[in-house]
Amino acid sequence: MQEQAAVKLFDVPRKHVLYAFFLFLSILIVYYTVVMTGGTEFAFTHLMYVPIVVAAFLFGMPGAVSTALLGGFSLRMIPLNVIVGTRQTPNTWIMRTVMFVLVGAVVAFLFRRIRRFQQKEVERSLQNVITGLPNANKLKQDLDAIIRTRRPFSVVLFQILNLDEINDYIGYEIGKQSLLKAIGLLSAQVGDETVYSLFSDKFVVILPWHSLGDARSVGLNFLAQTREPVVIDGFSIDLSIRGGIVHCPLQAKESGELLQKVGIALHQQLTEDALSIYSASFEQKKGERYETMLLLFDAVADGAFRMVYQPVVDLKHPGSAALEALIRWDPDIGRKIGPEEFIGIAEEIGLINEITRWGVRTVIAQIKRFQSRGLPVKIALNISARDLRDHSIIEYMQACIAEAGIDLALFGVELTERGIIQNQKTAGFLLSTLREAGIQISLDDFGTGYNSLMSLMHFPLDYLKIDKSYVSDLSARVNRILVQAIIDFAHNTGRQVIAEGVEDEAQVDVLRSFDCDFIQGYYFSRPLPPEEAERFLLKLREDARNETVVS
Numbered sequence: 001m002q003e004q005a006a007v008k009l010f011d012v013p014r015k016h017v018l019y020a021f022f023l024f025l026s027i028l029i030v031y032y033t034v035v036m037t038g039g040t041e042f043a044f045t046h047l048m049y050v051p052i053v054v055a056a057f058l059f060g061m062p063g064a065v066s067t068a069l070l071g072g073f074s075l076r077m078i079p080l081n082v083i084v085g086t087r088q089t090p091n092t093w094i095m096r097t098v099m100f101v102l103v104g105a106v107v108a109f110l111f112r113r114i115r116r117f118q119q120k121e122v123e124r125s126l127q128n129v130i131t132g133l134p135n136a137n138k139l140k141q142d143l144d145a146i147i148r149t150r151r152p153f154s155v156v157l158f159q160i161l162n163l164d165e166i167n168d169y170i171g172y173e174i175g176k177q178s179l180l181k182a183i184g185l186l187s188a189q190v191g192d193e194t195v196y197s198l199f200s201d202k203f204v205v206i207l208p209w210h211s212l213g214d215a216r217s218v219g220l221n222f223l224a225q226t227r228e229p230v231v232i233d234g235f236s237i238d239l240s241i242r243g244g245i246v247h248c249p250l251q252a253k254e255s256g257e258l259l260q261k262v263g264i265a266l267h268q269q270l271t272e273d274a275l276s277i278y279s280a281s282f283e284q285k286k287g288e289r290y291e292t293m294l295l296l297f298d299a300v301a302d303g304a305f306r307m308v309y310q311p312v313v314d315l316k317h318p319g320s321a322a323l324e325a326l327i328r329w330d331p332d333i334g335r336k337i338g339p340e341e342f343i344g345i346a347e348e349i350g351l352i353n354e355i356t357r358w359g360v361r362t363v364i365a366q367i368k369r370f371q372s373r374g375l376p377v378k379i380a381l382n383i384s385a386r387d388l389r390d391h392s393i394i395e396y397m398q399a400c401i402a403e404a405g406i407d408l409a410l411f412g413v414e415l416t417e418r419g420i421i422q423n424q425k426t427a428g429f430l431l432s433t434l435r436e437a438g439i440q441i442s443l444d445d446f447g448t449g450y451n452s453l454m455s456l457m458h459f460p461l462d463y464l465k466i467d468k469s470y471v472s473d474l475s476a477r478v479n480r481i482l483v484q485a486i487i488d489f490a491h492n493t494g495r496q497v498i499a500e501g502v503e504d505e506a507q508v509d510v511l512r513s514f515d516c517d518f519i520q521g522y523y524f525s526r527p528l529p530p531e532e533a534e535r536f537l538l539k540l541r542e543d544a545r546n547e548t549v550v551s
């Protein structure tokens, strides 16, 4: 016991002993300076404030007061004037010592206030402002700490996918409560482990000693609990949560890398149950995506695309067909990149408007070329939902059409159902503007967006393109009923119908019997380069003429 007390006594950090020694030394220096400069009646006594302030900084109130007392008492010995030998009255040295103590105490008090304030700032920087729980900074600190212990562990990150919707439609407070509820459920699940609250909708837990499999069971248990709606203020709220897992040191050994990889795991969604373990192959795909992105910038700058044209055969007017322009890109990288892939990336990184403008120029130039050869053919260009946010695209189309001097009726655009619905607010206005500009509009991929026919019919549309998923399954009675109903409805509201993805004669027969207007698909032709498309159109016209002559 005694031995322990002795150890404690000498447990004072070495640097503190050093500081105390220097303080003592500086009191001595001040003492001798005052002696050498003639005595306490001169201003050098004020030098004693230096060790007092330093002591207040280093040791707080007790340090400041004891240094002040020691300094005060030490100066007491020195006469007012060393040469003459006049002694100080008690009043003089007592008042001086009191001043020392007072200043020391005030400075120590101020230092303490500043320190508390700083400490609060540090605490705040480690807390999420909304939830008051430990935040990303704290998570990083704790990750670094556990990594130093060399213990294996897993990190599980969750995200509430519909939190924005809850905030927007039910209310911010309910959104916050939902988040806290989810975090509460996870905390109950993981016992002593801290749950960190990151940004608005994400939260994380570190699970020491947990293998990927262990962490997955914990995560799945939590997700199973959140499948039940949570009740907040009488609202029954369905949380949609997904998660990602990463293991240290198996998959990453450093906090930054762990956080990056668990984020990737969250987004990769390889599994059905909305909880995925980090996978390197997913990252490879991401790498490819990144490569595509970089190449795409150059491709846009160089206009390294080409258009192919797929005939849309007119069933009501034999010999005539329109074309759909489909973009192609053939970068020399040893793998194929289809339009769906690179158009998706271009939309994400904001290059789509440039690509669409390239499409507008190319299609209009093609129409002009066909027109100059006595082949007035309608061509439709696919435009992306993102293009609807760029008002000037319509003016651009008008300017290109005017400049080329082509017939306005020959240029049309295709817009997907999803694109229109996702941009409901702007879509209405832009579609009307397109209509006013005289540009024909087709509604692409109809039937894939879960929208009622009615809601779409408010928009000014000229053609409905029934998606290939319905066409490929026309043998199913329910699809046949549906397709016929769509065609009838479209006709009754003054629209025409194009069936996409028609691959065999049986499909053509069924669609013809339903009074479908146009047919597009491999049955007639695959998308073709311009010269071949021209040959197709000429042959179609020729065949129809011959048939009329024969009949």
Ligand code: C2E
Binding pocket: 310, 325, 326, 327, 338, 339, 340, 343, 359, 381, 382, 383, 384, 414, 444, 445, 468, 500, 501, 502, 503, 520, 521, 522, 523, 527
């Ligand atoms: P989409 O607009 O629905 O185009 C129809 C897709 O179906 C084309 O694929 C076409 O080649 C394919 N197709 C045509 N007939 C048949 C058939 O009988 N059977 C089957 N299975 N498929 C058929 P593609 O060319 O790969 O284009 C894919 C998508 O990429 C397009 O779907 C469109 O959404 C987008 N896209 C293509 N070109 C452009 C473009 O210039 N701009 C924009 N924004 N998107 C484009």
Ligand code: CA
Binding pocket: 324, 382, 414, 444
């Ligand atoms: Ca299309």
Ligand code: CA
Binding pocket: 444, 445, 465, 467, 500
């Ligand atoms: Ca389509």
